Structures are given as structure tokens and as C-alpha cells.
Amino acid sequence: MGINRVFALVIGCVVSLVAFAVLGVGVLLFFGYVAQDDEGRISLPTAPLTTASRALVSEDVALVDSIDPQVSDRVTVSARVTSSDPAREVLIGIAPTADVRDYLRGVAHTVVTDVEFAPFRARYDTVPGNGTAASPLDQPWWSASSTGTGTTQLEWKPQGGSWTLVVMNADGSAGVDVDVSAGVRVQSLGPVAASVLAASAILLVLGVGSIVFGAAGLGKRAAPETVAESEPLDEPHALLSATEHSRYPVVLTGTRPVSLSRGLWIVKWLLAVPHYIVLLFLAAGFVVTTFVAGVAILFTGRYPRGLFHFNVGVLRWVWRVQFYSYSALGTDRYPPFTLHHADYPADLTVEYPERLSRGKVLIKWWLLAIPHYLVLSLLAGGWYAGFRLAGSGDAGPTGQPYLFGSVLGVLVLIAGITLLFTGRYPRGLFDLVLGINRWVFRVAAYAALMTDEYPPFRLDMGPDDIEVSSETPRR
Structure with a gap:
């Protein structure tokens, strides 16, 4: 593989990942901008909180030790509190956590540990004590505080450190019953959101461009040696041959081994880790190039050759690793690191x-493929295990273990156990495993827009793809 193309592919994947992260931040900022009220405040719903103790306090809020002044100047945290008794004066304040702990040591108070709004539910942690709190109005360590009757509002500029929000009666008496609403106001949130979204778009264009550049180059280098994968059937003789004996355009093969190591399959998950790392980047490139190819097909009806051969190479690499590991356990030979055909x-x-087809590109990867997805979820889905919990409906008694596995997973497990004792892979079991994998990759290629020919609902078992009669040639 060309080192420049590989480097472009890796850099493109990293940049695209960063772009999606920045995009997520931009989307959150945009929704925050939309959610602002007339005062530019993004608020949580009002929470009715009550305690018979002398104070309601939040859990500790730890911020980074140093906050950029530009951020602090733009952000204002606010909290509003309304007493259930209009005549009672309440105090709401925020202070360093250490000072609040010293102040309330030995004084009964309540920590609000969690609040849910749909439906409303508050969780409290009551801290017992017999002491009497000194007047909260006389304490010098408040970073910000506000007192009053009716509705009282606190505003605070974020600072580094650990902070605690406190709500008390202004005279320090027991019994606090209030409605609390917290929010935040960010200056110029709209322009900031637009800037972040624009930055993510630029990064995404650069990342996708780098991926396509790298993938197209690697695809050209991986151009196939066989006629079947490089050119359509144009000659009359070839067309007649395809009419009489044609195969599905996705051909998957696997050679049954004469013998295998009895115990190597137990550690193949570890041995395959280098391939998993490489395939992580190749899979990201595969997703991007498939999307780009879909756009090209929509407008031109053609799949760009470089991208096509790259994606075929990725599927080929995936199949080798799966054949080696836990989709087949079909060989002990370590898979090569290449997109090309190999021995x-x-x-x-x-x-x-x-x-x-230009129109099918919009629906075949999801709507038309749904029947196959349903079948393959059972044939090749995966393993799930756990314990049923209380409140799980009709799932069974609490604590009862459950286990669900795909047919392929069960078959490969049986193959592994058989290898452990005999060192041989039963032929019938091998053929069935290959048939399920063949079905999976046919659907994968169809969903990846590589063919318009609908995958057959059948298990073509055995090491080689069978030839099936066809009354009309493929075009």
C-alpha cells in the first residue's frame, strides 16, 4: 500500500473524528441558543424542594482550577428560588465547598443528590446534626448570594475550584420549602454556535477529502487481477456463459483446512488485535467512501472505480480476519495486511x-435490505448475556440469567470445542459456517451499494460459491 495514501486515509479518519466531535458541540450550542428564553437564559424546569432540616445544599460541583477569563466573562450561572411562604425571607448562595462543610458541620442539613423532571422526583441525602447554624447573612465566604422574599435570583460567574449551592431561611431556622430553578446565560451564543458548526464543516470537508484521496489511491493499487472484478461481461461468448451458469456478483471462498491447532483458537482474539486496529480506520474510510459513492451513483449512475476497489479490499480484509478468528476459525495462517488478493x-x-440504479441507492441499504437484516440478526447477530432485573415485565424472575447467541456463534463455538479435542474441523459444520458468512457478505456488499442484484435468501454452503442457473444475463 502506498505510504502517502495510507497516511492520507489515517489523517482523514482522525480529522473526521474530530470534526464529528466539534459538530456535536456545535449542535448542542445551537439547541442551547434555540432554547434561550427572552432573557437569553437556558433554564431547567422548576423543582419543588423541601426539607425539615436547616439547609438544602447541592452536591459538590468541581470545575477546572483555572477558567479562561473570556469564558468566565461570557457565561453567567443563575438560580432562582421562591419560598412557599411569601413572607419568609430566604437566602440562596454559592460558596467554596470546604467553607460550606465547615459552616454546616454538626448542623442538620439535606444534600440534593438527584432531580428527575418527567415525572418529577428528587432524591435527598439527610445529614444529621444537633447544632444551630450561625446567621448565613454574616458569613464572609459567599462567592455570590442573594436574599429576599417572594422570588430571589442569584447570578454567578464561574470560577475554578469546588463549589456548593446553598438554600436556607435567612435566619438559619429549620424547615426549608422552596421552588428552585437553575439556568445559564451565554453571551453571543448564536454566533459561537455558528462558528463551531462552520469549523466542524471545514474539518469534515478536509477529513472526507483526505479519506477519499487515500481510499481512491489504495483502490487503484488494489485493482483486481481477475476479469470478474475489473470489467463487466461485454463479449458475446462471455455473456452466453454468464447466462447459462452465473453466480451472484459477490464471490466468497474459504478453504477447509486438513488440520488445525487444538488450542490456538482460544487466543486468536489477542493475535488479531493489530488487524482490529487497522480495520478500525479502514471501516471509517469504508463508511465515508460508501457515502461519497452513493452521491456519485445518484447523479451519474456509476460507482467510482477507485472507491469501489478500495471498499472491496476492505471487505476482503474483513473476511480474512473473520475467517481466521471467530466468524469461522477456518485457518491458523495469519491474515496478510493488504487490500489485494493474496495467497x-x-x-x-x-x-x-x-x-x-440511481433511485435504488436511496432505499436498498435500509428499506430493501430489512428482510435480510432480520434473518441475519438471528443467523449472525452476536452474543448477549446478563441477568434479568426487577421491573423487567414478563422477562422472567428477578436475577435469572439469560443468554442469547446467534446461530453462527453457536456453530463456531462447537467448532472450537471440536478442534480442542480432535484437531479437525467437521466438513458439514465448516460448509454451514461458510454459507452463513457468504450470506452476510452478500448483504453487506448490497447495502454498500456495490450491486443492484438482490441477495438470494439461501445458504450456499461449502468452500466455493456455487453456480446457479439464470434465464437472463445480468447487466
Whole structure:
């Protein structure tokens, strides 16, 4: 693989990942801007909080030790408190956590640990004590505080450190019954959100461009040696042959081993880790190039060749690793690090389509493929285990263990246990495992827009793709 193209692909994946993270921040800021009230405040719903003790306090809020002054100047945290007794004067304040703890040591108070709004529910942690709190109005350590009857509002500029919000009766007496609402106001939130979204768009364009550049180059380098994957059938003789004996355009093969190591399969998850790392980047590139190819097909009816061969190479690499590991346990030979065809007992080829339907590109990867997804969720879904919890409806008694596995997972587990004792892979079991994997990759290629030919609902078992009769040639 060309080092420049690999570098471009990796950098593109990293930049795209950063772009999506920045995009998430921008979306949150945008929704925050939309959620602002007339005062520019983003508020939580009002929470009715009550305690028979002398104070309601929040859990500790730890901020970074140093906050950029530009951030602090733009952000204002606010809290509003309304007493249930209009004549009672209440105090709301925020102070360093250490000072609040010293002040309330030995004094009964209540920590609000959690608040849910739909439906409303507050959780409290009551701290017992027999002491009497000194007048909160006389304390010098408040970072910000406000007192009054009716509705009282506190505003505070965030500072580094650990902070606690306190609500008390102004005279320090027991019994606090208030409605509390917290919010935040950010100056110029709209322009900030727009700037972040614009930055994410720029990063995304750069990342996608780098991925496409790298993938297209790698795809050209991985251009196939076989006619089936490089050119459509144009000659009359070839067309007649395809009419009489045609195969699905996705061809998956795997050679059954004569013998295998009895115990190596137990640690293949560890041995395959380098491939998993590489495939993480290749999979990200695969998603991006498939989207770009979809746009190209929508407007031109053609799948860009470089991107096509790159995506075929990624599927081929995935199949080799899965054949080696826990989708088949079909070989002990370590998979090669390449998108190309290689001398390896597992291979995958996809016939390049000269033309593709423009309309199907919008629906075949989700709507048309749904029946296959439902079947494959059972045939090749995966393993899930756990314990049923109380309140889980009709799922069974509390604490009863449950286990769900795909058919493929069960078959591969049986193959592994058989290998452990005999060192041999039963032929019938191997053929069935290959058939399920063949179905999976046919649907994967179809969903990745590589063909318009609908995958058959069948298990074509065995190491080689079977030929099926066809009354009309594929075009």
C-alpha cells in the first residue's frame, strides 16, 4: 500500500473524528441558543424542594482550577428560588465547598443528590446534626448570594475550584420549602454556535477529502487481477456463459483446512488485535467512501472505480480476519495486511457494476435490505448475556440469567470445542459456517451499494460459491 495514501486515509479518519466531535458541540450550542428564553437564559424546569432540616445544599460541583477569563466573562450561572411562604425571607448562595462543610458541620442539613423532571422526583441525602447554624447573612465566604422574599435570583460567574449551592431561611431556622430553578446565560451564543458548526464543516470537508484521496489511491493499487472484478461481461461468448451458469456478483471462498491447532483458537482474539486496529480506520474510510459513492451513483449512475476497489479490499480484509478468528476459525495462517488478493485460504471478489440504479441507492441499504437484516440478526447477530432485573415485565424472575447467541456463534463455538479435542474441523459444520458468512457478505456488499442484484435468501454452503442457473444475463 502506498505510504502517502495510507497516511492520507489515517489523517482523514482522525480529522473526521474530530470534526464529528466539534459538530456535536456545535449542535448542542445551537439547541442551547434555540432554547434561550427572552432573557437569553437556558433554564431547567422548576423543582419543588423541601426539607425539615436547616439547609438544602447541592452536591459538590468541581470545575477546572483555572477558567479562561473570556469564558468566565461570557457565561453567567443563575438560580432562582421562591419560598412557599411569601413572607419568609430566604437566602440562596454559592460558596467554596470546604467553607460550606465547615459552616454546616454538626448542623442538620439535606444534600440534593438527584432531580428527575418527567415525572418529577428528587432524591435527598439527610445529614444529621444537633447544632444551630450561625446567621448565613454574616458569613464572609459567599462567592455570590442573594436574599429576599417572594422570588430571589442569584447570578454567578464561574470560577475554578469546588463549589456548593446553598438554600436556607435567612435566619438559619429549620424547615426549608422552596421552588428552585437553575439556568445559564451565554453571551453571543448564536454566533459561537455558528462558528463551531462552520469549523466542524471545514474539518469534515478536509477529513472526507483526505479519506477519499487515500481510499481512491489504495483502490487503484488494489485493482483486481481477475476479469470478474475489473470489467463487466461485454463479449458475446462471455455473456452466453454468464447466462447459462452465473453466480451472484459477490464471490466468497474459504478453504477447509486438513488440520488445525487444538488450542490456538482460544487466543486468536489477542493475535488479531493489530488487524482490529487497522480495520478500525479502514471501516471509517469504508463508511465515508460508501457515502461519497452513493452521491456519485445518484447523479451519474456509476460507482467510482477507485472507491469501489478500495471498499472491496476492505471487505476482503474483513473476511480474512473473520475467517481466521471467530466468524469461522477456518485457518491458523495469519491474515496478510493488504487490500489485494493474496495467497490465503479465504478470499472475496465483487464484480464491478458498469451501471447502477440511481433511485435504488436511496432505499436498498435500509428499506430493501430489512428482510435480510432480520434473518441475519438471528443467523449472525452476536452474543448477549446478563441477568434479568426487577421491573423487567414478563422477562422472567428477578436475577435469572439469560443468554442469547446467534446461530453462527453457536456453530463456531462447537467448532472450537471440536478442534480442542480432535484437531479437525467437521466438513458439514465448516460448509454451514461458510454459507452463513457468504450470506452476510452478500448483504453487506448490497447495502454498500456495490450491486443492484438482490441477495438470494439461501445458504450456499461449502468452500466455493456455487453456480446457479439464470434465464437472463445480468447487466
